[in-house]
Amino acid sequence: MNINKNYMNLKDSYLFSSIAKRVGEFAGRNPGKEIIRLGIGDVTRPLVPAVIQAMSRAVDEMGRAETFRGYGDEQGYSFLRKAICGFYAAKGIELQEDEVFVSDGAKSDTGNIGDIFSSVNTVLIPDPVYPVYVDTNIMAGREIIYMKGNEDNGFLPLPEPRVKADIIYLCSPNNPTGAVYTKEQLGLWVDYAIENDAVILFDSAYDSFVNDKNLPVSIYQISRARECVIEFASFSKTAGFTGTRCGYTVVPNGLIRNDSSLNKLWLRRQTTKFNGVPYIVQRGAEAVFSPEGLAQIQENINYYLENAEIISGTLARRGIWFTGGKNSPYVWFRCPGNMSSWEFFDFLLEKANVVGTPGAGFGVGGEGFFRLSSFGNREDVVSAMERFKSII
């Protein structure tokens, strides 16, 4: 018996446990201080009424024999996949229902998608980035090439023709940097992927925060993306589903590699290793796309975007270099005074009692940078920025 030895190559992830430990120690030494947490990217506003009503109805249905639901299709109920197609149609993108796979979240799908690819592929991953892309490919034993985000490219690395990769992870609006690729930039990536017979895994979890009409809200707005991109979307940040768990993945029917339809491979993977999302949750997700639901979630998104503007406005007035803060819930900035990520973490905690996330936790390219999240309460964000101004 042998374990998967690739797991031995994983680095232990101490980011959020280290943060918790340092905050706990600080709180212990300073019992009177009010700590404001703008670290973890979790939402704080409750589910909107349209979603709550839909889920309440669905719970009632599950309690009566006439309306009880057992196994559904692994890829999701038709009512939800239709609603998702409608949402894309409103963006000007036509999807077939069988191109949409409902899932329990983008994290699961960006992790599990590797199942359908050979472990000998070379993977291109931005640095800094959401750690799941790296870790799941280490688990699979794939070779990873990093592309550096930095001030020069605005943390939006572009393809380099001499670098050859088979699988490319992109996340836009980006976690953790908040940077958003333009249509032209995504066009370069699509060209590169087609040229190299590669597949782009596009994490679109923050698409709903884009309000600049010139920026893409789906990579399928780019010509020929259907030939080379799988898009991962989520209700987590869009509709506050971080504890409710629903997302979806689009695998276009035109996406063929080794003469095989990736759509059919993913269908086979999901029907074999997944049993679908709870009926109750799918009814809640469907309600997100109702006229009331869309209006209600937009209020929350605007609330968070206003928080982001308060944060980025403060940085701008202090002359601190940053990305995000617009079209994104995250603000990513150079640590003042040339501090390292963790030095600034301690400084901000000690002097302002504010918790953020050290950029170094997202990859070596994140060293010297820092992330603040806009998912807190308005009062907390305003207080945190007042304190920030008083110490920088």
Add this chain to the structure above:
Amino acid sequence: MNINKNYMNLKDSYLFSSIAKRVGEFAGRNPGKEIIRLGIGDVTRPLVPAVIQAMSRAVDEMGRAETFRGYGDEQGYSFLRKAICGFYAAKGIELQEDEVFVSDGAKSDTGNIGDIFSSVNTVLIPDPVYPVYVDTNIMAGREIIYMKGNEDNGFLPLPEPRVKADIIYLCSPNNPTGAVYTKEQLGLWVDYAIENDAVILFDSAYDSFVNDKNLPVSIYQISRARECVIEFASFSKTAGFTGTRCGYTVVPNGLIRNDSSLNKLWLRRQTTKFNGVPYIVQRGAEAVFSPEGLAQIQENINYYLENAEIISGTLARRGIWFTGGKNSPYVWFRCPGNMSSWEFFDFLLEKANVVGTPGAGFGVGGEGFFRLSSFGNREDVVSAMERFKSII
């Protein structure tokens, strides 16, 4: 770019689509006939009141800022893991909370568990059996050895010392055969696993149907099982959660291979590729273990067990050899008149308008056998058996 070529070795699964096709054609030719479906193993009774009430409360909580829940631990909320430990304690088995991983179902976990094992391991799988074990190991490219279930061993194959395997799948009470291993038989498997440094993946999804006090309700009732077994459990059949999606997997802390804790490997896998079960569903699952919940689900289990008895009693009176029908929701029998599985399927559909599942769909060892499920309504089961008696 290369796909995972192992997928090319999967056989297309036509079992349930073939059934649907034949039933559809029959219904088209015979519009007046009332067809009774005892095929797919899906439950029909609604969720019990204790579960519905708990989920309704949880939905309300998610709609208010003070009680809203965002990300929870990937391995499940402490309240549910504690309730599961309590359920095991009542069986006389002591578990630590960190040995329990809440999941969206046993299918996902029996499929995904392969992530933590090397693809060079040899896998031992019963034939006939639930197809997910075979398909997920074909996807991973592992060598599979089959162990035959048949009339001689009562579809409960036992270890053969000359057969060497690293990973062994067992399912008891079994799907599809309904056969249940005794404690002595499971003891032989535990001995074999320890002797061979192997790991047993024990699918316990039907444990709640065991009412014979002498039969095991968890493999951890067997001495030293904690050194070699991962147990997969599910609320699907226990509490009607097939459309609500919750299960759990027990990975004992004492389970070490290659000097690595399988518990820590699975924790890493789940925290990287899974984001936990919806809060609402976990509250529903917790309510299953309340005194009212346990009493209410027992009523449903008894109802299905009585159905199983009606089916197996009919077979016994006709002198047909079968397994299951007691301590299991499934009845598995030799097709009368030496018919093949599909011949008998057509015969039963044409003559009695009853739909079952051909045993050949669960592996070559299932040829000549047939599965009936007890998850239907009482009236349907009684009518189906009346019709059965009239044609056999």
